[in-house]
Amino acid sequence: MSTDALHLGILSAATIAHKNVRxxxxxxxxxxxxxxxxxxxxxxxxxxxxGLEGKAKAYGSYEQLLDDPNVHAVYIPLPAGLRPExxxxAAAKGKHVVGEKxxxxxxxxxxxLVAACKKHGVQYMDGSMWLHNPRTAEMRKVIDSQIGTPRTVITTLSLPVEDIPGFQEASIRCHKHLDGLGALGDLGWYNVAVSLWAFNYDKPIQVQAHIGPKFCDGGTLMRCGANLLWEDGRRASLSLGYDRGLTQYAQVCGTEGVLEWNDYGIPHREDKAEYTVKNAGMxxxxxxxxxxxxxxxxxxxxQPQEVHMWENFAKQVLSKMSPH
Amino acid sequence: MSTDALHLGILSAATIAHKNVRxxxxxxxxxxxxxxxxxxxxxxxxxxxxGLEGKAKAYGSYEQLLDDPNVHAVYIPLPAGLRPExxxxAAAKGKHVVGEKxxxxxxxxxxxLVAACKKHGVQYMDGSMWLHNPRTAEMRKVIDSQIGTPRTVITTLSLPVEDIPGFQEASIRCHKHLDGLGALGDLGWYNVAVSLWAFNYDKPIQVQAHIGPKFCDGGTLMRCGANLLWEDGRRASLSLGYDRGLTQYAQVCGTEGVLEWNDYGIPHREDKAEYTVKNAGMxxxxxxxxxxxxxxxxxxxxQPQEVHMWENFAKQVLSKMSPH
Structure with missing residues (x-):
């Protein structure tokens, strides 16, 4: 075990934890x-x-893990309804945190949650992997230098899971107390994040929900859409849902060009990622x-984008930690 | 001059008339x-x-052309504010009509206008060329057989003309009495048409305008967006404007797959057209x-799609006309 490495504990063994351990x-x-x-x-x-036997300890409770002084940081993939607590x-125990979205x-x-992390001097990061993909940094440069003033962002994110038998019973996104934002928190998180990212995190002045949302029996959103409007007329329109085939389309359109990509959440391949740039055209x-x-x-x-995420998190945290 | 051909007169020599004469x-x-x-x-x-000297007569008034018994049908590319009259x-004179949109x-x-055409037994067709592109018929089959139940249609149509000096003065779309629907009539016509086409011309039960439209000094729309909702939760979201680079993106997403194409109004090339089909995915x-x-x-x-349009119009009309 490297003494220079960040020692991570994981709270819950959810599927997404497996992705991250990998x-x-x-x-x-x-x-x-x-x-x-x-x-x-x-x-x-x-x-x-x-194959982590002898390297990682198994705990039967989250408290026990948080009490382990060998743990520098924790990854918490618990449902959003349980996670902030x-x-x-974790922050109170001095652990840095990566939380799911x-x-x-x-x-x-x-x-x-942010206040707690600030108070205890720990780093918080959400598990949005796409932000750490090297493609994202390249596309940032495209937006800043090749497409003029960005005017609109259009995103769609959809996944054909609604009709899978047992989906509503099994998915945390169909239970109000677990992931009460449903598809909006699960998928829409990405639509909104890409829109804000494209506009350099300026805050919109108005948000409008699309007509035609659908809620499941558990009271959470299965599909919805929204428009965001910025002061100077910049706009984002987003659409998401569990009711249809997989799409992850993003279009950032500026006065002098267009940026498009088709796999903004999870790239089609781990070894390469694509994006398309168009000039203004006529x-x-x-x-x-x-x-x-x-x-x-x-x-x-x-490396896959999630490796870049963990590298960035470790870099942030290790630079804050006193030598141990 | 072929005696079997449809004899066409053109009312106005607008730019779009040149495209159609070609x-x-x-x-x-x-x-x-x-x-x-x-x-x-x-x-x-x-x-x-x-090179139509000796074949086509030049008239200094529309009435004179409509009085020409040699004219079977007319193409009317006048602005929408003047065209219905x-x-x-033309219908009253027994002429079949292709009108712009x-x-x-x-x-x-x-x-x-429809009542007048019915009354006088003449065919009316609007000049939406994409409908006549052989690609459209292929995509119809894809929607009907490969993507399950269509759930959503997303379209964007944009053109970087707003900032061209003199655009507002020169464009008929910036003058209320000429093309009073502005970009909505010019571009949005296509967004709406593709959405209705995808859903087999079922009528939506609700329409919602997006926040953030912009009007020009002449009082017409320069950009806007809308959502359409059908009884069974099918939805279309459309965005259009003169304020940004050229896009013509369309996505029809169904329960079992996705149809996408990037040039729904005017194809990138005249000799071939593309579309992309995806299965449901996961x-x-x-x-x-x-x-x-x-x-x-x-x-x-x-042939270019506009040739297919004229062929279809001729076929429709010639089948109605008595031998001459």
């Missing part, structure tokens, strides 16, 4: 030293599945053809 | 026999530009990758 094993700067689950078998299975408890189910809870030859330069660019990825 | 010259079933312009020079220039006059500026005017391998079959199909086009 990534962490590819991240030299982070080592999994503990896994806690209320069902101890699940913690042990996770440890065994990834544990983020605050959405951060919380209300602004109040989010504010409390219809030409008596409006019979399109005159527009269209270039699809490829970004080679040496 | 197409008609490639359509054996249609012959331009007359052009009328209030500025007679313009009619003569159009005739000369396309001339459609009705939008059909009219109100439902009332549209109803009157995130795979612990949500690290996309598992989705993506196939881009090419349709070879022997």
């Amino acid at each position: 990534a962490i094993l590819k991240t030299p700067a982070v080592e999994v030293v503990a896994v806690a689950s209320k069902t101890p078998d699940k913690a042990e299975t996770l440890i065994k599945d990834f 544990w983020v605050c408890k 959405p951060v919380a189910l209300s602004v109040k809870e989010t504010d409390e 219809f030409i030859d008596l409006y019979t053809k399109v005159g527009q330069d269209i270039e699809t660019k490829q970004v080679n990825l040496e | 197409a008609i010259l490639k359509t054996p079933a249609v012959e331009v026999v007359a052009v009328a312009s209030k500025t007679p020079d313009k009619a003569e220039t159009l005739i000369k530009d396309f 001339w459609v009705c006059k 939008p059909v009219a500026l109100s439902v009332k005017e549209t109803d009157e 995130f795979i391998d612990l949500y690290t990758k996309v598992g989705q079959d993506i196939e881009t199909k090419q349709v070879n086009l022997e």
Whole structure:
């Protein structure tokens, strides 16, 4: 075990934890030293599945893990309805935190969670992996230098899960007390994040819900849409739902060009990612053809985007930690 | 001059008329026999530009052209604010009509125009060329057989013309009495048409305007968006504007797949057109990758889509006309 690495504990052995453990094993700067689950078998299975026996301890309660002084930071993939409480408890124990998204189910809870992390001097990061993909940094440059003033962002995010038998019973997104924002918190988190990112995190002045949302029996959103409006007329329109085939389309359109990509949440491939840049364009030859330069660019990825996320988190936290 | 061809007169020598004369010259079933312009020079220039001297007569008034018994049908590219009156006059003279879009500026005017055409037994067709592209028929089959139940349609149509000096003064879309629906009539016509087409022309039960529209000094829309909702939760979201780079993106998303194309108004090329079909898809391998079959199909086009439009119009009309 490297003494320079960030020692990570994981609260819960949810599916998303497996994805992240896989990534962490590819991240030299982070080592999994503990896994806690209320069902101890699940913690042990996770440890065994990834060959972490003798390296990571299994705990039967989250409190026990938070009391382990060998743990520097924790990853908390608990449902959003339960997570803020544990983020605050972890912060109080001096643990840095990566939490899954959405951060919380209300602004109040989010504010409390941020305040707790500030108070105890720990780093909080949400598990939005796309932000750490090297493609995202390249596209940032495209927005800032190639497409003029960005005017609109259009995003769609959809997943064909609504009709899978048992989905409503099994999914945390269909239970108000677990992930009460449903598809909006699960999928819409990305639509909104891409829209804000494209506009450099300026705050919109108005938000409008689309007609035609659908709620499941558990009272959470299965599909919805929204428009965001900024002071200077910039707009974002987003659409998401569990009711249809997989789409992850994003279009950022500026006065002098267009940026498009088709897999903004999770890229089609781990080893390369694409995006398309178009100039302003115009219809030409008596409006019979399109005159527009269209270039699809490829970004080679040496590591999956989640590895980049964990590297960035470790860099942030290790720079804050006193030598141990 | 073929005795079997449809004899066409053109009311006004607008730019769009040039596009159509070019197409008609490639359509054996249609012959331009007359052009009328209030500025007679313009009619003569159009005739000369396309080598129609001796074949087509130049008229200095629309009435004169409508009185020409050699004219079977007329193409009316006048602005929407002036057009319905001339459609009705043409119908009264027994002329079949192709009119530009939008059909009219109100439902009332549209109803009157349709009633006039019915009364006088003449065919009316609007100049929406994409409907006649062979790609459209192929995509219809995809929607009907490959993507399950269509759930959503997303369309964007934008053109970077707002900032061109003099645009507002010169464009008929910036003057209420000429094309009073502005960008909504010019661009939105396509967004709405694609949405209705995708859903087999079922009528939506609710329409919602997006926040953030913009009007020009002349009082017409420069940009806007809308949502359409159908009884069973099908939805369309559309966005359009003169304020940004060229986009013509359409996405039809169903329970079992996705249809996408990037040039729904005017294809990138006249000799081939593309569309992409995806199956329902799912995130795979612990949500690290996309598992989705993506196939881009090419349709070879022997003729530009506007030639197909004129062929279809001629076929419709000639089948109604008594032998001459």
